[in-house]
Amino acid sequence: MRRLGSVQRKMPCVFVTEVKDGPSAKREHQPFKVLATETVSDKAIDADVYSAIPTEKVDGTCCYITTYKEFLWNIEEDFKPVPECWIPAKEIEHRDGKPVPDENGHIPGWVPVEKNSKQYCWHSSVVNYEFHIALVLRLHPDESGLLEVTAVPLSELLEQTLELVGTNVNGNPYGLGSKKYPLHYLIPHGAFQVSNLPTLNYGDLLSWFEGCREGKIEGIVWHCSDGCLIKVHRHHLGLCWPLPDTYMNSKPVIINMNLNNYDYPFDHKCLFNQFSKIDKQRFGRLKDIMLDV
Template sequence: MRRLGSVQQKIPCVFLTEVKEEQSRKRESQQFQVVATENVNPIVLESNINSALATEKLDGTCCYVSMYKEQPYLWARLDRKPTKQACKRFKRHQCSYRSGKGFAWNVEEDFKTVPETWVPALRVEHQNGQPVPDEHGHIPGWVPVEKDDKPYCWHSSVVDYDARLGLVLRPSAQNEDLLEITTVPLADLMEQTLELIGTNVNGNPYGMGSKKHPVHILVAHGSVRIRNPPLVDYHQLTSWFRDSQEGRVEGIVWHCNDGTLVKLHRHHLGLKWPDGDTFLNARPVVVYMESVVQEYDNTSKDLFTSFARLNGHHFSRLRDIQFDPSPESPI
């Protein structure tokens, strides 16, 4: 299987976009709406979109696996953002020009400090040794997730640095309709980006876990394929999102053969998200922890141990996973 594109920066829309004078459906503070037009983005045609791989855009927070302290580490997304004063100037520019392009930044003075361990994302442009903000006024970047790191406690719950493992959700190799929760060596995820989804991320659109027993999991970008996706046509895609069961997703990300990534979000089409149950929750899931089930102490309360206790159990959907006694059904 070819290595799919790593999500390091904002992904452009598959269609050209325009700005409408109405409240954003995605950002409460934004008084304008960015919507798709019916015109295909020229970069799509250059990258041969017809041969691209269409994958589900998952609603979580972006992560990255790369080296730190001489071993594979999980990194959390942390965009360096402007100070309050610089943000006001930038928003005035956006309101005047409906774009962040052309705004003059002073990176040393206009941006908040970040941890010393912060690094800019790959392919961030640099000028005079300083990373350049994108058109949204952010400098995409990453910070390593340490064990028991409170700001990133949900990130740290899905990695075991001692065993060098991550908790991953992926389609089963034997049956693509079946989702599988398992452990994967962090070394196998090197230089990949993933989405952290779960109870305390983005309002939990997938209904995972509970306040008493939060559930979080990593999903490698590009791993959840969309079979028989519609053509890249505004009306066909709108109908697919609105009317089909498979279209109950946040969006689509196309991975082109030349490495280009393009996306389409429901908000680009004026469609609500989430809107009822999601397609991810329409698929059965199995917990497969056979290779590590003996590694975790039964008295521990961490997520790895909780899933190890469920080894071999099937659930009809993600929201049905629960760590109380009597899980649904063993294999």
């Protein structure tokens, strides 16, 4: 069975960062902020970030789709206890069969999202375990500049990571749905490549984020040829996020469920059923999609 897992994902910044006094603009109750210097980090250089593919950093919560397995780990006593079914992220080093903390003292991992879990109900709303499909937001494969909301077989997403966005995730920076009728989507990592990006220079990037329409995003993630992911966040450059009008909401979107005219017996309140009712409809932007369940 294919399962959806959730985790916080750690990526190095493209620039060397420094810790400064003052409250964080990103994390509540954090009494310090992390700001980028003008020096490109050694990790980014070693990963050949200059030849990497830049993509939009989407503001959501990280998910991973894999075949469900149960693991039991004996984590060291000074780490927070983990659920029995927690599994470590693939890049984590192991010694003597035990996961080893990274340079920041973290052991990232995945927790399975169960169908009836209250804690992960918004994750579960975008996955139908009975029919093995997920509700995905991505670029339309044939029409440039058009987004599509579509149902994708979980088998096509196996071993991929995605970002869950929507009404009840991270304060809903994209203005999706409403509290009465919440909307959530999965976005594959790397789905939105960034165009019109300047050279990898602090001042040029700062100007791009501040002045370009394409720069109205949370940040950039560079996908390097060795598999390394390098990021820069607006907060690293001292810029605000969220923004009242994001680049993601400047694009039209089409509903394209790809259910091949098969009459799936969906629950009438589920997102898959609601989107099936408006299949093939176009909207000027994501904010315009409102479902009346």
